[in-house]
Amino acid sequence: MIKLTNEQLDALAKDLDAIRDEALADLGERDAKYIRKILRLHRTLEVGGRVMMPFGFIPPVFVAAVASLGLAKILENMEIGHNVMHGQYDWMNDPALNSQTYEWDTVCTSDSWRRTHNYEHHTYTNIIGKDRDYGYAVLRLSDDQKWHPAHSLQFINYILLTVFFQWGVGLHELETEKLRSREIRLRDKLPLIKEFFQKGGRQAFKDYVFFPLLTLPVAPIVLLGNAGANLIRNLWASTVIFCGHFTEQAETFTEEECEGESKGHWYLRQISGSSNFTGGLWVHILSGHLSHQIEHHVFPDIPAHRYREMAPKVQAICEKYGITYNTGSFGRQYMTVLRKIAHYSLPDRVRLKLQAA
Amino acid sequence: MLSSNPIKKSLNWLGRQLFNQENPAAFFDPLVTPINPLWIRGFTPAQVQDIITETADTKTFVLKPSNRWSGFEAGQHVNLSVDIDGVRYTRTFSLSSTPARWAEDGTITLTIKRLPGGLVTNWMHDNLKAGTVLGLSKAFGDFLVPTSVEPLLFIAGGSGITPILSLLETLEKDHYRAPVALLYFVRTQADVIGAERLYALRQRWPAFNLQVVHSQEDSKPVYLGEQHLDTIPGIKARLCYLCGPKGLMDLASDLLGKYGISDDRIRVTFFSAPAPVFTGESGGLVTFSRSGKEVEADDGKALLELAETAKLNPKYGCRMGICHQCKCTKTSGTVVNSLTGKVSSPGEEQIQLCISVPQGPVTIEL
Ligand code: FES
Numbered sequence: 001m002i003k004l005t006n007e008q009l010d011a012l013a014k015d016l017d018a019i020r021d022e023a024l025a026d027l028g029e030r031d032a033k034y035i036r037k038i039l040r041l042h043r044t045l046e047v048g049g050r051v052m053m054p055f056g057f058i059p060p061v062f063v064a065a066v067a068s069l070g071l072a073k074i075l076e077n078m079e080i081g082h083n084v085m086h087g088q089y090d091w092m093n094d095p096a097l098n099s100q101t102y103e104w105d106t107v108c109t110s111d112s113w114r115r116t117h118n119y120e121h122h123t124y125t126n127i128i129g130k131d132r133d134y135g136y137a138v139l140r141l142s143d144d145q146k147w148h149p150a151h152s153l154q155f156i157n158y159i160l161l162t163v164f165f166q167w168g169v170g171l172h173e174l175e176t177e178k179l180r181s182r183e184i185r186l187r188d189k190l191p192l193i194k195e196f197f198q199k200g201g202r203q204a205f206k207d208y209v210f211f212p213l214l215t216l217p218v219a220p221i222v223l224l225g226n227a228g229a230n231l232i233r234n235l236w237a238s239t240v241i242f243c244g245h246f247t248e249q250a251e252t253f254t255e256e257e258c259e260g261e262s263k264g265h266w267y268l269r270q271i272s273g274s275s276n277f278t279g280g281l282w283v284h285i286l287s288g289h290l291s292h293q294i295e296h297h298v299f300p301d302i303p304a305h306r307y308r309e310m311a312p313k314v315q316a317i318c319e320k321y322g323i324t325y326n327t328g329s330f331g332r333q334y335m336t337v338l339r340k341i342a343h344y345s346l347p348d349r350v351r352l353k354l355q356a357a
Numbered sequence: 358m359l360s361s362n363p364i365k366k367s368l369n370w371l372g373r374q375l376f377n378q379e380n381p382a383a384f385f386d387p388l389v390t391p392i393n394p395l396w397i398r399g400f401t402p403a404q405v406q407d408i409i410t411e412t413a414d415t416k417t418f419v420l421k422p423s424n425r426w427s428g429f430e431a432g433q434h435v436n437l438s439v440d441i442d443g444v445r446y447t448r449t450f451s452l453s454s455t456p457a458r459w460a461e462d463g464t465i466t467l468t469i470k471r472l473p474g475g476l477v478t479n480w481m482h483d484n485l486k487a488g489t490v491l492g493l494s495k496a497f498g499d500f501l502v503p504t505s506v507e508p509l510l511f512i513a514g515g516s517g518i519t520p521i522l523s524l525l526e527t528l529e530k531d532h533y534r535a536p537v538a539l540l541y542f543v544r545t546q547a548d549v550i551g552a553e554r555l556y557a558l559r560q561r562w563p564a565f566n567l568q569v570v571h572s573q574e575d576s577k578p579v580y581l582g583e584q585h586l587d588t589i590p591g592i593k594a595r596l597c598y599l600c601g602p603k604g605l606m607d608l609a610s611d612l613l614g615k616y617g618i619s620d621d622r623i624r625v626t627f628f629s630a631p632a633p634v635f636t637g638e639s640g641g642l643v644t645f646s647r648s649g650k651e652v653e654a655d656d657g658k659a660l661l662e663l664a665e666t667a668k669l670n671p672k673y674g675c676r677m678g679i680c681h682q683c684k685c686t687k688t689s690g691t692v693v694n695s696l697t698g699k700v701s702s703p704g705e706e707q708i709q710l711c712i713s714v715p716q717g718p719v720t721i722e723l
Contacts, residue, residue, distance in 0.1 A: 239698060
């Protein structure tokens with residue numbers, strides 16, 4: 001991370017706060033219209049997908065149904081659920097968009113997500129040992145973490161994590177690594193496990209029991225289609241998230257660096273630890289605007305569709321202070337993620353040689 | 358209806374599993390809203406049918422609530438929710454029409470005066486159009502018709518007449534036998550709200566004694582006094598109803614007390630939300646309504662800390678305004694956002710405890 005003086009950090013905080021205040025002062029009808037339009041689109045896609053699915057014995061209908069339901073789940077998780085739970089729309093006072101009561105269409109309970117993501121991840125972003133989202137405790141992505149022979153197979157872990165992403169996220173707060181090291185006891189996690197089974201059961205019930213049984217003669221098709229929709233969402237969501245923090249140039253931090261940090265330092269860390277990717281309007285919308293991960297980490301509770309217009313201002317500020325603004329095409333950013341996972345699966349000696357070559 | 362309840366319950370359970378919503382029917386709201394907003398399930402919708410100008414600063418809004426609305430009794434209030442520039446505001450208003458009218462044609466009326474500086478009332482006056490759909494709460498309030506027949510005295514001031522219009526018409530329709538008097542204080546004749554209805558009542562209801570007092574017509578303002586109360590025959594035996602500005606209500610309670618009328622014979626209701634208390638300095642009494650605890654605000658301390666000094670354990674995460682874990686409902690009072698310096702509105706809204714500093718008395722649902 002680039003070193004800035006305390007004065008520079010304070011000035012940085014002031015500059016970013018100004019962008020934030022400007023957006024806050026402008027919140028209104030436009031944002032309400034936008035999110036309601038997305039809600040309408042989500043409901044249309046979900047209802048459409050569910051209705052088409054039983055007719056999936058006709059191959060093109062199957063494709064349309066899976067795509068429709070998959071897109072619905074993506075929209076709901078990324079542009080609606082994630083953003084609503086950040087409090088981006090709380091100012092509307094609409095109980096349907098309340099950050100503390102919203103429950104999303106995925107295995108992870110919203111309560112668990114609000115603790116692990118909104119609080120832990122967004123407060124301690126990329127601090128090794130404190131941000132458990134960094135590598136999700138199954139991937140080694142930095143040499144701050146010691147290499148272990150098991151890491152050589154981490155690419156398999158990665159594949160499993162991305163395929164079953166919603167279940168992984170659902171169990172994330174279980175902190176299995178701390179259970180194994182006996183730092184915490186299973187007993188402490190019982191309420192979480194109960195909630196996990198409740199919510200996970202609910203999600204599995206609807207996609208793998210209820211809707212297939214409802215149209216019994218074609219149950220296998222519906223089952224397959226629903227699994228396909230969940231898979232599409234898992235792959236896309238995990239890829240977007242990985243591109244946000246695990247790219248080549250997204251930095252990590254140590255606890256010491258961040259002790260008692262100022263607001264400016266927090267801002268600097270949010271920018272240096274995040275990475276954007278470019279793309280068309282629909283790439284942004286379907287990523288829940290996490291394509292603007294940098295803006296999201298700097299302004300987590302500003303309606304995400306505004307990140308697009310805030311980005312040039314943030315980028316200009318980064319230039320002013322000489323902070324790297326990490327962005328690139330989706331494909332390029334993703335390649336660097338894969339490379340990182342592969343590299344850090346190797347012992348440091350081998351990795352360094354390889355990287356030098 | 359016996360069998361429908363378990364069915365309803367299990368459908369609701371199923372809906373919750375399928376749509377992850379406490380109120381599963383609301384899942385379809387985004388789809389039905391453009392088709393027919395009266396099908397909305399997330400709140401009880403009511404459509405504006407007509408808007409009638411009463412006086413220069415008062416209008417009557419005729420609403421048609423959806424069939425789900427559970428009705429009301431004369432003298433009750435409702436909370437009305439309106440979306441203004443993307444933000445939903447909820448305010449309490451008295452119903453000025455009668456339950457009989459609602460039973461007949463399904464409409465209700467709210468008679469609303471512009472409050473100087475009031476965001477919601479002014480917006481309603483300037484922007485609300487027939488066809489708009491608003492949110493309506495269940496009716497509430499105990500400013501109701503008496504359970505037994507006895508002589509009554511109503512004292513109203515300004516737009517405080519609204520629940521009384523509903524009460525009077527209901528009493529007349531029920532052929533209320535005992536004498537009923539109304540002392541109605543308005544600034545000038547032009548400020549009389551519901552004039553036609555009141556004069557029509559006087560015409561067809563011999564038991565009704567109407568006195569309209571113009572308080573600002575002369576150079577010297579007229580206040581409620583013995584010269585008014587002495588004109589009410591048998592005032593000591595009357596059950597009294599007061600609704601109007603705070604000054605008038607205080608004066609009336611005092612005077613009625615002097616006539617030997619005990620407090621339990623005086624019914625009082627506030628016709629509008631109390632004016633926002635914004636002192637401009639931090640501090641004030643913080644009430645945590647759910648736990649019933651109170652603390653005196655410490656200069657500049659945020660509500661999260663104050664709640665903790667009151668031995669409450671509100672949820673929190675970052676304690677610096679990022680994570681929104683500490684979100685709570687503020688039911689009344691003004692707070693200042695310590696990050697932006699922005700002053701909140703006085704009504705009900707969601708706030709982050711860790712960055713909200715109370716300014717004057719505040720009530721938090723905690
Ligand atoms: S505790 Fe995180 S926003 Fe208040």
